Amino acid sequence: MRPVLRGIEDVDWASMEHAYGDASDVPELLRGLASDDPEERETALDGMYGAVHHQGDVYDCTVASLPFLFALLLEPAVRDRGTVLALMCSIAGDTVPDPEEIWTDFEDEAEHEAWVAHYVTASETVRGRSAELFALLGDPDPELRAVVPGALVRLHADAGRVLEALRARLAEEPDAEVLRALVTALADLGVRHGGETAEGAGDCLVRVAHEARPRPELLLATLTGLARCAPALLPPRAVEWVKEAMREAREVPPDAPASPDTSPSPGAPEPARPRTDTMVSYLRELRAEHRAALDADEAVELLRRLQTALTDRTDARLELLVDQLRSPSVRQRRAAMRQAGILLSGWRLPSEEPVALIAGQTMGDDARSAAEALSELTFLHPLAHGVADTIAAAVEAYRPRGDVAAFEPKHEELYDRAVDALAAQGDPRAVPELALRLGREAPPYDLAERLRPLAPHSAPLGPVLLKRLSRLRPGAHWRRARFLDALAVPAPPEGLPVAGAYAAAEDVPTRLAAFRLLARYGPEAAGHAEGVRAWATADMDRYRALQAATALWRITGEDDLDRVRRVLDAALREGRPQERVRAVETAGLLGRHAAPLLPLLRERLADDDHRTSAALALWRVQGDAEETARLLVEQWRRHAFRLPDIAACLAELGPAAAPAVPLARAELARARRHGNNDAAGNTRHHVDLDEALRHDCRRVLAANGE
Template identity: 40%
Template sequence: MFTGIDEVDWDSLRHAHGSAEDVPGWLRALASADTAERATALDGMYGALHHEGRVYDSTLACVPFLFALAAREEVADRGCIVELLVSIGGGSGEDGQRDRRAWEAVRAGAGVFAALAGDPDPAVRRAAAGALVRFLDDPPRVLELLRRWLPAERDDSVLAALTEALGLFVQRYPAHADGALDLLAEQSAPPYAPGRRLAALGQLALRAPGRLPADLVPAAVRLLHQRSAQRLPAREFSGTDTLVRRIRRLRPSDEQGAALLRTLHGALGDRVDDRIALLVGQLTSPDPVDRCNAVWMSAGLFRGWRGAYDGPVRLLGAQLRTDQDRLRDAAVSVLAELHALARPAADELHALVAARPDLWTHRWERSSPTLGGPLKALARSGDPRAVPPLAQLLAGPAAPAGLGFEVAHLGRAAAALAPALRHRLGRIPLASPGAARLAIPLLTAIRAVGDREAVPELLRLLSDAPDGPGAWEEIVGQVIETLAELGAAAQAAPLLRPLLRTRHAAVAAGTLWSADGDASAVLPVLRGELTRADPGLRRSAARQLGRLGPAARGALPELRRLARSGPARERIPAACALWRITGDPDPVRPLFRAAWTADARTRPAIARCLTAMGPAAAPLRDLITEELTRPRRHTAHEGAFGGHDIPDDEELLRTCREVLAGL
């Protein structure tokens, strides 16, 4: 296995952490009889020789020895070695030339993968199936190997890997695809087992939708239920609740089944109605493991795609009645991310909150309490039945610090909580390093409930603020915005004027103007902020100038410069301000059109501006109409923007409908 290993000048080779002198020890440890030693060596190789997908000269030098290890049956954990070889050969590091050499090095040894088709270790065969297609550069031979391998294989996990390998073959070798597609079509029908048929249907959906049966979704649901009836029951985790146990409990206990359905969902793509029907079939399975897998898959569907989700959400709510913690916790976790879309499950959420006060909060070991998932989901849905339990928590000694963020989703319906919120805000020690963590959620809630009686507390926060940078810097802007929204700008004016010389100048200036309408006092400040190096400060200044309207005409030169150059996220606030100041939509509409297409994150701000434009927005009607027909959420165009991608997209859709109504 290690012939020639000492002839390699490892000291002169490099990996991610420097000299490769430690690599021979790792290679030898991979052949150790000690499990921990093998695992440590494998971790070392991934962390140094293949760090973040990169390859190094030492990585290339390892490839022959890794192949030698993979070929020896007496070596344990060879499946992991084959997976490492596949990763090295297919990596995407920054050095393109070296990556090509790695691919060629693995391809040169790919005959080993063919030999591993008959290996006694299923983990080795499973890893070899895809490796064979990726690196053995002889399509007819590869297809024939797969054709002979399939009827001889008995391990379900290897059969799933072989089916996936056939799909990969179709993708890599279109000229030879017909034979692989015939094999997939054959496996998708009786007499093959339900799991095997599901796997084949998923690959056909990905690679050759024209070969799918007309009743794909009902057929897939039937196969899922049949497969589940044949599966042994999963073991439940019990004992003291720890973070590790909770993570294990939330993970699917049937990873293979989850993978089969994920493939099918992914292949269906923008066929949202079909995916909803498939999800409904999963969520109504008699098997709780199928339903748990479905709950997690629903999260990806909801997050990435728009659709009529009342039915699936009600079925998520039905999972809350289960006595299985794994399934209930999964459903709660997904419902908490849906915000208003969770309303069809509100009755079930309320029933769980009422029956289980112990779930109102959750505390990890040695950590502060957080708001429990059921109550969080109920509050985020906007259901006023969340108010009484939230009131009880606020009255207690250890209310979760972020509770105010969830109260804010209830808006004016949470007005009864205003005194308790105000009281907690007044007790925050301003010099404490944790002041921002405590104050910002409360300020968010006070704005949402519109508590004007909190104005004295807000003024206290401004007047007693510690000097200099620190945690307080995070709070000042929030306090000013809260005062402005509560209509208390005039009362705050003496405290706001000194802030015109700080990083909070823009929001302080806008609030002062709303108090006395004296543009001459704040316009120079806002114009100066437009030239700041910080893009966030420039955007804030542009938004405040838009509030001034025609009184901000003196800032038009700076705003026009900002609207002509820079990233779209800066140009759009400037363009909106230009329209609000001049009332002329012609110069800004082309910018809106270009930014709408180029950067999906600008769409909410543009849509809000178009709503204010009314009939003047008519030339951009096509953008709004097209947005309302798109199945993909705007927050999914560049990946998820954050934890609020669903409510942000739903808000965009509501605003777009308002735009059309105003034309």
């Protein structure tokens, strides 16, 4: 045993627990972390994460292990100390834990408090000794030096001292990876503390940015940090610098020797790590594969982070994306397409040029680029009408010649994506292609949604859907329901008796889908109403009764008005929240015929979750434009996710919507699309909803003289 772990046998580990029982094996795990054998160290680290800190949990043995982890961290002869520090940071948590927010499922109060105490004690222990990390900023081990800056930002309370220490280290650090870690830590420090700390961190980053121009990785990381913590300090020529950096990154051959700033720091070389059967090893290999896919310089990934950090600086983002979409580098173009999809679906920007550049990637030698382009054009379908011919050409290029089994393997996915992109635009050229697809594959979960844009042209799909429906095995209830819902799009005359037959099905998914299909036929389905009528009763399961009542109203109308109102009355009085919402919406379909339900609808105005739906229903039922405008203006400010519905109703009110004019004007001035709260990640927003919202806002303004 290394002397560094002296005293480990004095701890009563067997009296403690971790995720898999008593903690008597923790000393062996700690010894493994101190081993000279890299395989043993990796196995021990995996055990620490898997048992002692299982899924982020903190046990009594986790707390007891902290003094020994600190001893390992501070012993220069121990290898992989960066992983030890990362483990300790995870145990301490990103912030000081709030006991009120630590969830447990203990019913006993004492057990709950004991569990919470482990988290608090662990955090206090690590943070209480965090000053010892300052001495490690200049440690000979570059892997440890790369972890220390972020750890200090997370753990040390004196932001001023951390800022000065990181600033001083910047001037001395020779390793490229550690420099980037310092830059990221400075940005995190500024974001975490704001104010003077953010200004100080921003000043450091500005100096680094000017010095880093010959080094693309460091420049991109630094500009990303500036955009996060001090965006006002971004250099005026930052966009040009980024373009230069991306050009330089793609001009460096993959096997080029490391530039001086990327040479390893002095220190004993670490032998190649063996592959171990651990999660730690798997994640390490995954990160290595990711780096290889991005090239060693990681320029593409760094630019993605910069795009995210720039948020609403959309002019700069769009300029960078257009430049990247024109890049001779396949990888850069491919990454730019995804970022363009995120930007154009989330922000209201000129889209013609980037969409055309994306469409230009739909055919070529790189199948991954073509697949990426077609996916993004599907997301951006309201903006892609100008490239419909290009998409149709891709469909033609990837379509099988002859039998549907004659697909070239690399073309099948591309054909499907091209058809999806064309169908999303409602282009009639997609109809025969969808018929071909429906003949060879299981229906997607959202088949009806995919067909809906093609509704005016969908008649040829009726026979295909009916044929597939007839071939389903008896137990395929959910698949049958999907075909019935899809059949409601073309609603061919020969589908009516099929819907009537399935309305008597024993399984609920098929029966309810048949009801929805019969509702699509409306009064033509009156001869099949009896089966629907039997389910539209107040003593039936309310969810099913509401679906049946909605269908019955569309089929028989006033003939079954009393029955439908009884179902709605029961749901409005006694239903669960989602059932009350459905009842409110169905009452709106009844219009003035739902007048006896007005008191119950007004009660729903008192429920914040239902108020928007209730206001919309009240307009349909009683037609009071002034009251509706007042209610919807109030809801505009409270329920932003319902804005498309609210604006559509206000647009119907004409001059009575005058109170909404300032709101409509402000909405049209917003840079972000509907639903975009700038959540980081691979998020696409519903461009069609936003386009409809903007259209209705303009209608509100036009009706009121603007």
